[in-house]
Amino acid sequence: MTNINPVSISPIGFIRSPYKEKFAVPRQPGLAPDAVSVIEFYPPYNDELAFEGIDGFSHIHVIFLFDKIDYQKFKPKVRPPRLGGNVSVGVFSTRSPFRPNRLGLSILKIHRVIREKGKVSLEVLGADLVDNTPIIDIKPYIPFVDSVPDAVGGFASAPPPMYEVVFENDTESIIKTLGEQRYKAVCQTLSQDPRPAYKDDTDEKVYVVKIYSFTINFKVKDSRIHVFSVNIDGETSC
Amino acid sequence: MTNINPVSISPIGFIRSPYKEKFAVPRQPGLAPDAVSVIEFYPPYNDELAFEGIDGFSHIHVIFLFDKIDYQKFKPKVRPPRLGGNVSVGVFSTRSPFRPNRLGLSILKIHRVIREKGKVSLEVLGADLVDNTPIIDIKPYIPFVDSVPDAVGGFASAPPPMYEVVFENDTESIIKTLGEQRYKAVCQTLSQDPRPAYKDDTDEKVYVVKIYSFTINFKVKDSRIHVFSVNIDGETSC
Incomplete structure (x- = not known):
């Protein structure tokens, strides 16, 4: 009854970001708010019609692929940089890229919606994505459901x-x-x-x-x- | 250089929710806060070690698969229920399930971490997922990066x-x-x-x-x- 079969997903685009390698990338979105990146969409997803209404939103969720991480056997624990890199915790208690399905998630601010000849790309601020990272989906950020200011943030309760x-x-x-x-x-x-x-x-x-x-x-x-x-x-x- | 190839993802578990069919499901997470659901993880992902530290977080992002939606040709516009079902907007300006890669995203409150014989399942509150929906990933909600109270929410600026x-x-x-x-x-x-x-x-x-x-x-x-x-x-x- 429950679907346990693998499914195939395809990038809808990629990001052009200032970070040419993993080393320089901020460890959370929004930490370098002046960094402008551009999400480019592949056809047919770059169709202006697919973005009608996006101007009403200030932020988006971006689901992306950690494509620099090779597939490997599942390891239940990781050592997040936030804990100094020498304390291990459960992978599902972290945003570590070393996770099943290798999907990343960032909330980014829309800087500008670029429309050219009926095609759309998005300028976003504060991305923590390596240049050329494949984008799997974007979704509007809806503050009345997505913003939980009193949520408890575990070992990442305050900015670094x-x-x-x-x-x-x-x-x-x-x-x-x-x-x-x-x-x-x-x-x-x-x-x-x-x-x-x-x-x-x-x-x-x-x-x-x-x-x-x-x-x-x-x-x-x-x-x-x-x-x-x-x-x-x-x-x-x- | 940029990866445009499809990748395979596999469910790490599924949700048991009160909603036995699409019809009854709330249209955003958190709208039925007393509804308890349980995320069950498949081995090896149900390993207690993989959840070490999760108790420090109150909320999680849940990435799931809209598995009731058949693959179909990409349609750039949808008619969200929020707009009365008769106004169409761009699919990337909505959370519609009729989207490339069919991934859904909800922020859910952790109600209880169930540990039995070294295996973990998670009781969560307010889920807007149909019973048996495949779960692709969970990530901790980190309020200082994820909560943007002054974000602008387009046509979904206020609760229904x-x-x-x-x-x-x-x-x-x-x-x-x-x-x-x-x-x-x-x-x-x-x-x-x-x-x-x-x-x-x-x-x-x-x-x-x-x-x-x-x-x-x-x-x-x-x-x-x-x-x-x-x-x-x-x-x-x-």
Whole structure:
């Protein structure tokens, strides 16, 4: 009676985001609110008719595929970065990508509905998705059912701490060449501290993140993110 | 570069809910808050270890499959019940089940974590899922990222109106035989007015809903739901 058979799902589109690799991605949506991403839809889903009424909503749920995670045997426990990466909890108590069916879920703010020749793409703010991530569905966010301000959030009850970002040498002016909003998005992304969760605040290792067209080198000193060099890789896609 | 290939997903479990058919199901989660449902997980996903830490959360996102909807050619527009069933809008501006990939999403309150012999099932409140619906994933609800009280909710900005429920003959005492909470859940479900959205408030048709083990006959008069007979079909599963 109950359907236990596998079903096939297909991406309806993909996202173009500032995050060119897993390493730099904020660990929740909304933490880098100035980061603009674009959801592109494949035909026939990009039909303007399919988005009629979307302008009345400020936010959407985005269901996506963690396509960088290979299939593997189910492991009931994971070590979320939020707990420092060395405490394990049940996978269903986390948003870990290492989960059955590899589906992710983020609530994103609609920045702009782009209509061109009857086709729609969506500019969204604060995405925590790697560039090119496949999108499985979008649904309008309905505050009277979806917003539960008094919900209890377990080990993720408060936002993670923010780090101060210090630009050394000429790194700030290089990053500002892409404009004030992208500069802000870079600052917000770095201030999350993208290092692996098990890092030690005394480590002096150099880390590399790819955001927009930049390869950014930083290290952490006195609990601040020090950016000491930036390379430009080419054109930015978003 | 971008993955456009179909992927296979498999249910991790199913829900046992009071709603034995599509007709009676509330049109959003949380509208019948006393309705208790149970999410049962298939092995290996029912492992107690996979739920370690879940007790710290009050709510979960549930991703499920609209398995009663047959595959069909993509239609960009639908007629949501919320708009009376005769105004069409874009499918991505709605939560309609008639959508690519047929995934549904509900935020449900955890009522009780049931642990038996190392296996877990979850009692949840307010589900808007048909009995036996396949569950694809659950994720903890994290209020600081998921709750957006000032989001704008388009045509669904306010809860739907509630109808008064009038029990005629001995129908109230029959429904109360299943206990006060299930009686409340039945009242809440009926007060949503389960009739098709395009109904007219002057229609005198008799409608039939199946909730728990009851087959309930009602009609609408003077904008009130009149329950005039109840049959008991057998044992309730939830």
